[in-house]
Amino acid sequence: MPGTKWCGAGQLALSYNELGSDINEDRCCRAHDNCRMNIGGFKRKFGYFNYMPYTISHCKCDRRKKRDAMEILRVPGTKWCGKGYSATRYSQLGGYTRTDRCCRVHDLRCPFWIGGMEKKYGIYNWRVNTLMHCRCDERLVRVKIDYRQLCS
Numbered sequence: 001m002p003g004t005k006w007c008g009a010g011q012l013a014l015s016y017n018e019l020g021s022d023i024n025e026d027r028c029c030r031a032h033d034n035c036r037m038n039i040g041g042f043k044r045k046f047g048y049f050n051y052m053p054y055t056i057s058h059c060k061c062d063r064r065k066k067r068d069a070m071e072i073l074r075v076p077g078t079k080w081c082g083k084g085y086s087a088t089r090y091s092q093l094g095g096y097t098r099t100d101r102c103c104r105v106h107d108l109r110c111p112f113w114i115g116g117m118e119k120k121y122g123i124y125n126w127r128v129n130t131l132m133h134c135r136c137d138e139r140l141v142r143v144k145i146d147y148r149q150l151c152s
Helices: 023-033 059-066 069-073 097-109 134-151
Strands: 118-120 123-125
Antiparallel strands (some): 118 123
16 A cells, blocks of 8 residues: 555564554554464465465454555545544544644534445435535535635
């Protein structure tokens, strides 16, 4: 995975302490990769064959990994855009601050929404991004138009 040295096939890190630019994701993958009870991709161990191209680990280690698996459904360089958000406080923004601010306001101010890949109100949202009520999206479009007019 871009920005990491421990995530994806193999590892790029030369030492345990070496992490990529996406430190939180890398720490999680490093902990997962260092789980003692694991089976490498296309390998046989403990009487099981891992037919996946990546390492599988004992259930306890995999549960820890699944908490952060949704990271791949977030927009890179942001903390608020995509499936869920990774910000730990309201003021925390990613590298694309304007985009992050827009997603944060959009997501937190709308009372009626359906998260990406979730079903709510009898509707399945097949997109990665959150689906909002029409009024919320209309407000977002108006804000963008007003912003463009201010900048012109």
